[in-house]
Amino acid sequence: MSRSWKSFETDRRTVLRGGVAAAVAALGGSALASCSSPGSSGGGSGGGAGATVDLPTFQQYDGVPPDFPAAAEGMNEGFRAYPANPGRVIEEAPGDGEVITFMTNIPGAIPPTRDANSFWQALEERIGSPLEISMSSNDEYKSKFATRIAGGDIPDILNIPKDVAQLPDLLEATCLDLTEYLAGDAVLDYPFLANLPEQSWPDTRFNGKIFAVPVPRGMSRTSAPIYRQDLTEAAGIADADPGSFDDFIALCTEMTAPGANRWAWASMPSQYIQQMWGTPYLWGEEGGAFTHMYETEEMLGAIEDMIAVWAAGVVNPDAYTASGGAKKQWIAAGTAVFVHDSFVAWNQFYTDNPTVTELRINMLDVPGRDGGQGSPWMGAANNNITAFNAETTHDPEVLLAIANWMAAPFGTEEYLFRKFGVAGEHYELAGSDPVPTALGTSEVGIGLQYISDAAMALYLPGRPDIPETQHAVQAKMVDRLVTDASYGLYSETKSRMNAQLEGAVNDALNQVVQGNAGIETFTAAVDTWRTSGGDAIRSELEEAYAAEHG
Template identity: 90%
Template sequence: MSRSLKFLETDRRTVLKGGVAAAVAALGGGVLASCSSEGSPSGGGGGGGGATVELPTYQRFEGATPDFPAAAEGMNEGFRAYPSNPERVISEALGDGEVISFMTNIPGAIPPTRDSNSFWQAVEERIGSPLEISMSSNDEYSSKFATRIAGGDIPDILNIPKDVAQLPDLLEATCLDLTEYLSGDAVLDYPFLANLPSQSWPDTRFNGKIFAVPVPRGMSRTSAPIYRQDLTEAAGISEANPGSFDEFMDLCAEMTAPGANRWAWASMPSQYIQQMWGTPYLWAEDGGAFTHMYETEEMLGAIEDMIAVWAAGVVNPDAYTATGGAKKQWLAAGTATFIHDSFVAWNQFYTDNPTITEMQLNMLDVPGRDGGQGSPWMGAANNNITAFNAESTHDPEVLLAIANWMAAPFGTEEYLFRKFGVEGEHYELTGTDPVPTALGSSEVGIGLQYISDAPMALYLPGRPDVPETQAAVQAAMVDRLVDDASYGLYSETKSRMNAQLEGAVNDAMNQVVQGNAGIETFTDAVETWRVNGGDAIRGELEEAYAAEHG
């Protein structure tokens, strides 16, 4: 257990008539990016708590048999190949023939519009309603979401960004209460929503009601050092996993050659070192009392080791100024061996670099600082939550049926269609694996996965070795995963100020690590964090925790 440092001690219709603007007044500064930067982890969005509602019953869908079963909750099932002859599991009509509107972010390039997009048209034919999708880039989505909601221009289905300010008020004012449709066994009418893991649903509960469906990710969002195993093996290292911080330093030195433009790390491995020390994943809870990782002795020890890593010259000297994309390119080019990233990114490295055929990736486990086992962090259970406009002209059961279709799991025909499109047009089969065509790569990414999604599977077409390695890594970590204790709890101060508050502390830490300031710069920043909002967040989390646990 981390030790705290002593010095760091209405009515919906009424709201709809006059309160929508107030409910979103603070939206502009209250949304965090969905991807965390190294050293500043991002936890779950945090539901509103309230133990008066029963969360949806979990009922596993017995579909395709995984090659690598999930041994514990949170793990992702793994498949060597896509199952042959996938079954179409939903045959009835879903839509009502009327236009259904949806707004979402798009992580990559914005695809062609409906009129020029045969996949989009095929989706509309399949669901039985025209689908009007308003897409924005990740960078633009928060501001566009805030603008549309404040203006009352609310689509039928909306992807809720993480940490929206005054989120319970916003949901009460604008979104459908789904409790009667999803609470307890009611969710069994939507078997693929019932198949979503139990740990995904607390994010959707606010004010004792269920207001959304989750977009689950499980351990796929857990981050650890991804590394070029082909490079470590070429250096004569048959087993890269270090057993302690000292062995980690030796490994980094072995993979660094500045004269050859090669450094071990693309970015400062802050989170990895914190996990060696056993710092909390953002917030820890003990007897109803909450402690932030900043406030622990372990955090100070981790910073001392970060200073040593930076001083050793094993991190690319441009790590603190380069973009995330540049750092990924360093790994692909072999000028870096390690980067801290997720299981999702692991696959993306392969798909983004098909010509680097020698690239073989793996992921380091976390040792204890002085030996033994470290404490990897779970990562966010969900990518986002998705809610429905309370004033939508569509029957709620129509919108839920579409969300249920979007959640049809890996191995079904529906999943294959949603993710890859139409065979012969958007993909070709190699064996049973879908290989995207140029048209498929251009058209398919219209954001359907942010309405709802199946539990993420470990799978990469044509690479059966990749899910096997990933499953082994997850199995080695799962029993030691540390959760963010604030997950599923709502703090208004956190929703409005967390990015600003934690950003200031992380900036101070980065200055200390680079040798530009002394450790007192960090401890002073933590004291400022506490006074300016950290203590308020703590109190709100403790209040929410007490309300939920009695």
């Protein structure tokens, strides 16, 4: 008996889905563990072998001119204030009137449910469909994601972490192929998806198909030393940027006063020191050959300097055991002056500490180890990718129209509503800037930014000085940014084993830096990393690179 292509495709997906579910169940969710190595890009999950499909055409939206334009690719645009009287750029509701389900993580407190959430209700009126959102905290999301995939309980819209094991198989088994809608000029039907940064799209392409839309981050996630400029200036330091490692040590010593319960650093500045030395950002590539940062002479030099920094007593002695939240509290309290974090965190220090009126945040540039300029690392291109259930009852064009609505950029009325809610209810205007109310703080964070999002803008309501400073820092760094050479390339071994492999090396590194082991402990761990999977990852990356670049 003959079968249609449709029935064959359904059978194929059923077989694939069973294999993926079995793999996830057998691993108990451990395959979804996040890579937590220093400087982990979160990239490298896209573009399987033979990924020859055209990526979406970039078409910039110029409706809202920035106060601080991006001077080079990768930079974020900056705005002193939100434009007054922003207009709607999407008149027709993108939904189809039917319930749409979505699964996501939530970085803050879980907001009120739909029946008690006026923002959620207003959103549904805007998009023209009820939106059922299954939310989990950041800490719980990956295990719940694994459980639902293994059980075949897949929503219409799915926030997929980029470090999921066997991601191409998962996408093939469970998600819509969006190639015909997004490849090349086809994306122009969705102008705000076409406006997303070009470097975000390789994460969505596998085995010659486009399976997802990206949730872009880019340079907003570039990390360097964030510091309390008010404290350095109070110490008589007019310009904190060091010119070399020796200058850096002197700066740290100057800002450390254990007797006053203050240390220069909330965390060991490992990544910053590596950037001074010019190590690769995870993987480097030359002539198609890949080298991990662990394997370089520069890494050994950087470790010597890390040991010296720890021995100098300029890092909080609890740095290796305290949580990230505790370290941010040290910065707010002045117990620490420097912490390695991103432009996103820069704003968060202000929004989380409104009573610290003297607070002024800045970010150090990266010097060369012995002078000159160092090599800062480009932030992760994306936070996550978003795919659609292959068995959804919604037209793919409806789901893409919703993603396009969620990507309306800064300066539009849609962006203002999406990020801040309803005027007079979820925010009040100070000039043209939205200032969240208590209700807005409670209700608005329902995870819409993980369906899709515009490229991040440098902006903080009521603080025009902050985007100006941030833009100046980005402009100094952008031409020197180093990217992870594995970004956009898929390695099966990396997808399954990277967290465990790099975790073991980083554990050894931490022991060496704290003086609990000799450098041979690190080099032995790197040898084990190679034989246990590092060499296999290298081979797979080189194969994917050759297929991509011919």
